Structure formats: C-alpha cells, structure tokens
Amino acid sequence: MNPRLEQLHPYPFQKLRELFVGVTPNPDLAPINLSIGEPRHPTPQFIKDALVAGLGGLSNYPITxxxxxxxxxxxxxxxxxxxxxxxxATEVLPVNGSREALFAFAQASVDSSRHGRRVIISPNPFYQIYExxxxxxxxxxxxxxxxPENGFSMDWSRVPEDLWEQxxxxYVCSPGNPTGKVMSLADWKALFDLSDQHGFVIAADECYSEIYFEEGKPPLGALTAxxxxxxxFRNLIVFNSLSKRSNVPGLRSGMVAGDAALMKAFLLYRTYHGSAMSPVVQAASQxxxxxxxxxxxxxxxxxxKFAAVMPLxxxxxxxxxxxxxxxxxARVPGGDDAAFARGLYEKEHVTVLPGSFLARDAAGVNPGKGFVRIALVDSLPACVEAARRMVGFVGRAT
Structure with missing residues (x-):
C-alpha cells in the first residue's frame, strides 16, 4: 500500500468516538449532536422532484x-x-461535492518531483481534507x-521568506471553518500579491459562503475580490457546494471555478480520475x-438560531x-476542550467537537486547544435546549 497513508491522522470524529469510550450519557436526556457540520434543515421538495425527474439519466454515461x-x-x-x-465552457466544472474536489485538486497540482514545489499552506485549525x-x-x-489576537486571520508574515518559493x-477557507471569519478585500489583496510574486495557486474553499446573517450583505468571495x-482569476480556483447552501449533503454536488488554464489541466486529471457527476445528480443540481x-x-x-443561542x-x-x-x-472554562466535551456528553447528552481535534501543534501551540466547535445545525428548539444544558453544565462545574 501507499506508505503515505501511514502519515494520515485519525479524522476528528474518530477521535471524538475514542474520547467517549466508557462514557454513558445521561439516559434521562434526549441526545443533541452539534459536533458535525451536517445541515439538518429539510431538503427542498423541488430538488427532490428534479432528482426524480432526472432518473432517465441513469441510462447514460456522464461526461466529466x-x-x-x-x-x-x-x-x-x-x-x-x-x-x-x-x-x-472553460472556467466552470461541476464536482461531486467540494470535499472531493479540494482533495483531487492537490493531487493534480503538486509537482512531487525532486525539484518540484512541495509545500501546501493551510489555516490552522482547518478542514482535515487539506492536510x-x-x-x-x-x-x-x-x-x-x-x-484570537489577530482576529483569526491568516498572518502571512509568519511564513518564512525562504519557504515561499517551495x-x-x-488553501484558504472563507467563511472559515471553524471560526466563521470572512476575508476582507485587504486580506485578498495581500494573498493575491504573494501569489503573483511567488507563483503559487490559491484554492479558495467557500462552501459556507451562503450562510450569513444580514440579507443583501453576503460575504466577499474570492472571485469578486x-x-x-x-x-x-490568475492562479485562483474557487470551490463551492450545494450541501450547506441547499441542504443536500447526500447529493454530493458542488462546483469549481477560476483560472481557465488550471481548469483545463484539472479537467484532464478528472477524466482519468473517474469523477464524472451522474446525470441524475446534475438535473437536481441545476x-x-x-x-x-x-x-x-x-x-x-x-x-x-444564532439570535436565540448566543444570549444564552x-x-x-x-x-x-x-x-x-x-x-x-467558543473558548471553554478551564481551557481543557476535550474534558469539557466529554463531561458535557456524559452529563447533558450534548455533543460538541473539541477544538484541538481540528488543529495541529504549530509554532509551539495548538490553536484549537481550549475551544469547542458548536454546529448550530439542528432545529431551533434543539439548539436552544442544548444551550440551556450547557449553561447548567458550566454552572454546576464552577
């Protein structure tokens, strides 16, 4: 087998299962799981109808x-x-979810030869697919x-100058997972200037771009910037998805757009990769x-949900x-994110994700340590109930 597989870390949710081994959650309370970013709002009926109407596409091979x-x-x-x-025709490709494409693009782009560029920069904490x-x-x-001290931005001055040519x-994620940070025009300019100077490609993960809180004021995207x-769009590739936007995580449908030359090469890779989207999924996606x-x-x-939960x-x-x-x-009292998550699961039957599971030790710290990620994906009543249980849990622990 590929020896590089041995370098992979356990996924955060595997770590979470291991953290909960031997724990019996409070049987008097219904479980509420806010650990995973899986949308639970109902899939719109018109998308289901389009999927069914497209079933005739099962008789056709899809084109990549x-x-x-x-x-x-x-x-x-x-x-x-x-x-x-x-x-x-040249700047857009459908993909089987942004996760698949974020992974595949690195396989297509990295020059792993002896003298090739072999460094990939990622935010930390991060979506583990990047790693x-x-x-x-x-x-x-x-x-x-x-x-927190730099507003959860990526501080490019912390990249060693001699590393850039490698x-x-x-990878950038805006809005960010897990922080919700949105890159400003100044942030994008700094990154574009570095890309123009050093020749690297920017992979902009924007799968959360359609979840924002003031209608008519969407987050700035890389293409707009x-x-x-x-x-x-020179050396810029943007990834987006229908999973969060349209509540269809099981559809596995997204898009990639940007630099036409890079898209042409990525299409060639995908032709061999065998990742064409089913015509049935294409109909629902459209x-x-x-x-x-x-x-x-x-x-x-x-x-x-945010308006109800944050005051609590x-x-x-x-x-x-x-x-x-x-x-x-959210930063937890006492600073031990894993102990907080374990105790909350045991006492209140509420699941959140320890922040340290989403990060790596870098520059002497694990930037996720002391935080938990709370995904407000369940119903409004469930999220409010979970918040009330957290208040009770912290109150009894202090």
Missing part, C-alpha cells in the same frame, strides 16, 4: 465536464452572487495558526443552483459572533 445546461446554471449563479462573468490532500500528493503541509498551493482588484428562495429561507433559520451562552462561554457560517467557536 458536465452538461452545458448545468455549467450554464452555475455560471449564471456566480454572476448573480459574485458579479462576475465566467465562461461556462490529507497534501500528504497523499507527496507535499509537506505548513500550518498557519489563526488566533509553495505550490495555499479578484475582479474588484483588477487582476483576473434546479438548486437556479433557485434562491430556498437559500434565503435557509439563512433565516440559521440567523434565528454569553455568560458561560467566551466567543465572538461569527461573520458567517453556522459554527460558534
């Missing part, structure tokens, strides 16, 4: 590039959302801590990208309201 109609719908959505015109993609591509991850790819700065009403309702529900938790956990996404990144 996807249908003209689907790429057209993604391009039209990007113009509405980001104010950019993408060529659906696994780097390791299995034969690259070396470099973790850039996002800390950097192949930089690139256009506003007048640089075009319907989802074409509609915004269900996304507005989705945002309304998340905003309602503000006196027992330390956190800032996120810019976007559906996570609270």
């Amino acid at each position: 590039q996807g249908s003209d109609a689907l790429r057209g719908s993604i391009s039209a959505w990007a113009e509405r959302r980001y104010g950019v015109k993408l060529d659906p 696994g993609a780097a390791l299995l591509a034969g690259a070396r991850p470099f973790f850039l801590n996002t800390l 950097v192949n790819l930089v 690139a256009q506003q700065l007048g640089r075009g 319907a989802a990208w074409n509609d915004e009403a269900h996304v507005i309702e989705n945002r309304r529900q998340y905003a309602e 938790l503000k006196d027992v956990l330390s956190f800032d309201a996120p810019d976007a996404a559906f996570y609270l990144w």
Whole structure:
C-alpha cells in the first residue's frame, strides 16, 4: 500500500468516538449532536422532484465536464452572487461535492518531483481534507495558526521568506471553518500579491459562503475580490457546494471555478480520475443552483438560531459572533476542550467537537486547544435546549 497513508491522522470524529469510550450519557436526556457540520434543515421538495425527474439519466454515461445546461446554471449563479462573468465552457466544472474536489485538486497540482514545489499552506485549525490532500500528493503541509489576537486571520508574515518559493498551493477557507471569519478585500489583496510574486495557486474553499446573517450583505468571495482588484482569476480556483447552501449533503454536488488554464489541466486529471457527476445528480443540481428562495429561507433559520443561542451562552462561554457560517467557536472554562466535551456528553447528552481535534501543534501551540466547535445545525428548539444544558453544565462545574 501507499506508505503515505501511514502519515494520515485519525479524522476528528474518530477521535471524538475514542474520547467517549466508557462514557454513558445521561439516559434521562434526549441526545443533541452539534459536533458535525451536517445541515439538518429539510431538503427542498423541488430538488427532490428534479432528482426524480432526472432518473432517465441513469441510462447514460456522464461526461466529466458536465452538461452545458448545468455549467450554464452555475455560471449564471456566480454572476448573480459574485458579479462576475465566467465562461461556462472553460472556467466552470461541476464536482461531486467540494470535499472531493479540494482533495483531487492537490493531487493534480503538486509537482512531487525532486525539484518540484512541495509545500501546501493551510489555516490552522482547518478542514482535515487539506492536510490529507497534501500528504497523499507527496507535499509537506505548513500550518498557519489563526488566533484570537489577530482576529483569526491568516498572518502571512509568519511564513518564512525562504519557504515561499517551495509553495505550490495555499488553501484558504472563507467563511472559515471553524471560526466563521470572512476575508476582507485587504486580506485578498495581500494573498493575491504573494501569489503573483511567488507563483503559487490559491484554492479558495467557500462552501459556507451562503450562510450569513444580514440579507443583501453576503460575504466577499474570492472571485469578486479578484475582479474588484483588477487582476483576473490568475492562479485562483474557487470551490463551492450545494450541501450547506441547499441542504443536500447526500447529493454530493458542488462546483469549481477560476483560472481557465488550471481548469483545463484539472479537467484532464478528472477524466482519468473517474469523477464524472451522474446525470441524475446534475438535473437536481441545476434546479438548486437556479433557485434562491430556498437559500434565503435557509439563512433565516440559521440567523434565528444564532439570535436565540448566543444570549444564552454569553455568560458561560467566551466567543465572538461569527461573520458567517453556522459554527460558534467558543473558548471553554478551564481551557481543557476535550474534558469539557466529554463531561458535557456524559452529563447533558450534548455533543460538541473539541477544538484541538481540528488543529495541529504549530509554532509551539495548538490553536484549537481550549475551544469547542458548536454546529448550530439542528432545529431551533434543539439548539436552544442544548444551550440551556450547557449553561447548567458550566454552572454546576464552577
């Protein structure tokens, strides 16, 4: 087997299962799981109907590039959302969820030859696919801590100057997982300038971009920033997904857009990778990208949950309201995130994810230590009940 597999770390939820071994949660309380970022709002009926209507596509092999109609719908959505015109023939690809594409892009882009660029920069804490993609591509991850003292931004000055010429790819996540941080235009300019100077590719993970709290004020995206700065999409690839936007995590449908030259090479890789999207999924995806009403309702529900939960938790956990996404990144009393999560599960039957499970030790610290990630994905009553149980748990522990 590939020896690089031995470099992979256990996934955070495997660590969570191991943390709970031997723990019997309070049997008098119904379980509430806020550990995983899995949307639980109902899938819109019109998407289910489009899926069923597209079943005739089961008799056809899909093409890797996807249908003209689907790429057209993604391009039209990007113009509405980001104010950019993408060529659906050369700058857009449908993918089987952003996770699949974020991993595959590193395999296609890293030059693992002796003299190749073999460093991939990732935020820390991070989505673990970035790390696994780097390791299995034969690259070396470099973790850039996002800390409260710098507003959870990626501080590029902390990258050693002599490392930049070895950097192949930089993963960024905006809105961020787990912090909810959104990159500003100044943040994007700094990163674009570094890319132009050193020649690395930017992989912008924007799968949380449609979960925000003030209608009409969406988070700034990489494509919009690139256009506003007048640089075009050079060395920029953006990843997005229907999972969070449209409550269809099981559909496994997303999109990649950006630099046409990079997209051409990525399409070649995907042709051999065998990752074409089923025509049935394409039909449902096209319907989802074409509609915004269900996304507005989705945002309304998340905003309602944050408005209800944050006042309850503000006196027992330390956190800032996120810019976007559906996570609270909260500092726990006592600083032991794993012990907090274990105790909360045992006493209150509420599951949250220890922040240290989402990060690596870098520059002498684990930037997730002392935090928990709370995913407000369940119903409003469940999220409120979970918050009340957390208040009781902290009150009894102090």
